[in-house]
Amino acid sequence: MSLNLTILGCHSATPRVNAYPTSQYLEINNRHFLIDCGEGTQRQMRKYKVGFSKIDHIFISHLHGDHFYGLVGLLSTYGILSREKELHIYGPKGIKEVTLLQLNISQSHAKYKTVFHELSSNKSELIFEDDKVSVSTIPLNHRVYTNGYLFKEKEKPKKLHMGNISNYEEIGRADYLNIKAGKDITLSTGEIIPNDELTLPPKKALSFAFCSDTMYKPDIVPIIKDVDLLYHEATFLADREDLAKKTKHATSKQAAQIAKDANAKQLVVGHYSGRYKDISLFQKEAQEIFNNTELAVPGKNFKIDAE
Amino acid sequence: MSLNLTILGCHSATPRVNAYPTSQYLEINNRHFLIDCGEGTQRQMRKYKVGFSKIDHIFISHLHGDHFYGLVGLLSTYGILSREKELHIYGPKGIKEVTLLQLNISQSHAKYKTVFHELSSNKSELIFEDDKVSVSTIPLNHRVYTNGYLFKEKEKPKKLHMGNISNYEEIGRADYLNIKAGKDITLSTGEIIPNDELTLPPKKALSFAFCSDTMYKPDIVPIIKDVDLLYHEATFLADREDLAKKTKHATSKQAAQIAKDANAKQLVVGHYSGRYKDISLFQKEAQEIFNNTELAVPGKNFKIDAE
Numbered sequence: 236m237s238l239n240l241t242i243l244g245c246h247s248a249t250p251r252v253n254a255y256p257t258s259q260y261l262e263i264n265n266r267h268f269l270i271d272c273g274e275g276t277q278r279q280m281r282k283y284k285v286g287f288s289k290i291d292h293i294f295i296s297h298l299h300g301d302h303f304y305g306l307v308g309l310l311s312t313y314g315i316l317s318r319e320k321e322l323h324i325y326g327p328k329g330i331k332e333v334t335l336l337q338l339n340i341s342q343s344h345a346k347y348k349t350v351f352h353e354l355s356s357n358k359s360e361l362i363f364e365d366d367k368v369s370v371s372t373i374p375l376n377h378r379v380y381t382n383g384y385l386f387k388e389k390e391k392p393k394k395l396h397m398g399n400i401s402n403y404e405e406i407g408r409a410d411y412l413n414i415k416a417g418k419d420i421t422l423s424t425g426e427i428i429p430n431d432e433l434t435l436p437p438k439k440a441l442s443f444a445f446c447s448d449t450m451y452k453p454d455i456v457p458i459i460k461d462v463d464l465l466y467h468e469a470t471f472l473a474d475r476e477d478l479a480k481k482t483k484h485a486t487s488k489q490a491a492q493i494a495k496d497a498n499a500k501q502l503v504v505g506h507y508s509g510r511y512k513d514i515s516l517f518q519k520e521a522q523e524i525f526n527n528t529e530l531a532v533p534g535k536n537f538k539i540d541a542e
Numbered sequence: 543m544s545l546n547l548t549i550l551g552c553h554s555a556t557p558r559v560n561a562y563p564t565s566q567y568l569e570i571n572n573r574h575f576l577i578d579c580g581e582g583t584q585r586q587m588r589k590y591k592v593g594f595s596k597i598d599h600i601f602i603s604h605l606h607g608d609h610f611y612g613l614v615g616l617l618s619t620y621g622i623l624s625r626e627k628e629l630h631i632y633g634p635k636g637i638k639e640v641t642l643l644q645l646n647i648s649q650s651h652a653k654y655k656t657v658f659h660e661l662s663s664n665k666s667e668l669i670f671e672d673d674k675v676s677v678s679t680i681p682l683n684h685r686v687y688t689n690g691y692l693f694k695e696k697e698k699p700k701k702l703h704m705g706n707i708s709n710y711e712e713i714g715r716a717d718y719l720n721i722k723a724g725k726d727i728t729l730s731t732g733e734i735i736p737n738d739e740l741t742l743p744p745k746k747a748l749s750f751a752f753c754s755d756t757m758y759k760p761d762i763v764p765i766i767k768d769v770d771l772l773y774h775e776a777t778f779l780a781d782r783e784d785l786a787k788k789t790k791h792a793t794s795k796q797a798a799q800i801a802k803d804a805n806a807k808q809l810v811v812g813h814y815s816g817r818y819k820d821i822s823l824f825q826k827e828a829q830e831i832f833n834n835t836e837l838a839v840p841g842k843n844f845k846i847d848a849e
Binding site for chain 1: 555556557558559581582584585588589605606607611612614615618619622623636639640643644647648649650685686
């Protein structure tokens with residue numbers, strides 16, 4: 236399996252002609268998640284061909300407009316598209332009231348049910364889990380209550396080493412489940428074939444961490460340790476660290492420090508302040524600390540195939 | 543003076559890559575109004591270079607998402623832009639609660655004051671007036687409480703006929719205000735110079751009517767009689783008059799009939815349903831009844847100079 240992140244919007248504050256507020260689409264182990272939903276997200280979803288009907292779970296980091304003003308429009312569109320499947324929304328306490336008030340006032344009665352999962356804890360918690368992935372919160376520090384989200388593939392079963400298995404006529408299909416589960420096989424001769432000989436290591440379970448908006452918060456490092464792909468906000472460059480601190484945002488240098496300390500494989504920065512005309516400076520600044528840094532750009536894909 | 547309408551968005555229902563929900567920017571007699579504010583309106587305002595700070599009055603027709611989901615984002619942007627001037631918002635009862643809840647939840651405290659004018663009457667009423675223009679409601683018939691808006695320039699003062707005035711040495715600057723006010727002038731000889739000789743007729747006071755969303759409602763004709771520019775929704779073509787009736791929308795043919803009956807000078811149709819790929823059919827259908835029909839297209843201007 237693979238992990239595939241598509242940037243839908245990656246600018247801060249206000250929508251402009253070519254600047255879309257935060258939204259990302261994540262495919263991970265055959266699950267499809269939308270993360271944040273600034274104004275214009277549904278337009279960006281259409282532009283980058285994100286299947287509306289694939290998404291059953293939407294994660295909102297915090298209730299600043301540039302991260303959720305596109306949500307009610309998307310829910311409304313699901314109604315117009317005659318969606319029937321349940322839709323799950325995760326976000327700060329209050330998200331249910333503000334969303335339902337808007338939907339109810341328009342008297343648009345959708346066929347589908349929206350299930351709100353309101354968050355208020357300041358500790359990391361598991362908020363979604365199935366047989367393929369798990370999602371946990373990453374408590375962040377911004378001007379309002381904010382969570383990042385850690386998406387992890389479930390550990391995968393061992394793979395059968397067919398080359399070695401074929402050396403033993405006696406081992407057949409009936410044994411495969413036991414082998415995948417890690418068991419040794421005892422032949423009729425009494426000889427024990429160790430599981431390691433019959434299996435290959437499973438593909439690595441991948442992970443993605445979304446951290447926005449937040450000031451530099453080193454205590455998230457243990458939560459996102461060894462993550463394969465880290466999106467961390469970088470609203471400012473280091474020259475405005477004072478402003479970053481005041482507005483509870485991070486600099487690109489600080490994002491890179493988090494990536495380095497967490498031993499992330501790759502860093503993506505975004506949420507650029509409109510004051511910077513040349514966003515390549517964000518990459519340059521981060522790369523002095525963490526070389527494998529990329530810039531978020533609308534439509535850009537970050538795809539990781541498991542080893 | 544002149545009237546200048548800019549279409550910002552003109553499609554129905556859901557935003558798509560090249561389809562923006564309803565919003566229009568009207569300059570009339572040096573006043574600047576925003577009419578409806580679907581998702582993405584502020585992006586369109588930037589694209590078509592509408593000065594954010596010029597707008598002090600926003601008119602919302604009804605509380606369906608494609609006509610107001612962009613409002614809260616715009617208000618939020620005004621806060622970020624440090625607006626200090628009062629902003630007036632006119633719309634159906636309920637608009638205040640739904641807007642303030644969203645703004646308050648983000649804990650963004652703007653410096654400017656928003657004044658809500660909530661509407662609930664089913665009769666046409668004057669809702670704004672100054673020395674330049676007046677705005678009245680046009681009660682419409684849609685699935686939820688809806689108003690169109692009639693924007694009218696104030697009658698203008700007579701213009702001085704300088705050519706004729708110069709025939710009378712005795713008439714000077716001190717008389718101009720009286721002449722403009724329609725008074726005759728008595729010379730020292732006792733001769734009375736009639737006002738008509740000293741003045742030219744004033745430029746015509748222009749008017750614009752915005753009618754969306756609504757089913758065919760002929761009783762609006764007296765309200766918009768002789769309007770210079772009429773925007774009337776045309777969600778469907780006549781082949782789907784049944785669907786128009788069911789969803790309380792109009793066909794292009796019906797929009798043209800209203801324009802004809804109201805003796806409008808020009809008709810603009812818009813709010814096209816996404817089912818129609820070729821919007822030129824809306825113009826063709828309307829022109830069979832009302833020839834001077836144009837299509838709403840994002841960025842298109844309709845400018846009328848007074849005769």
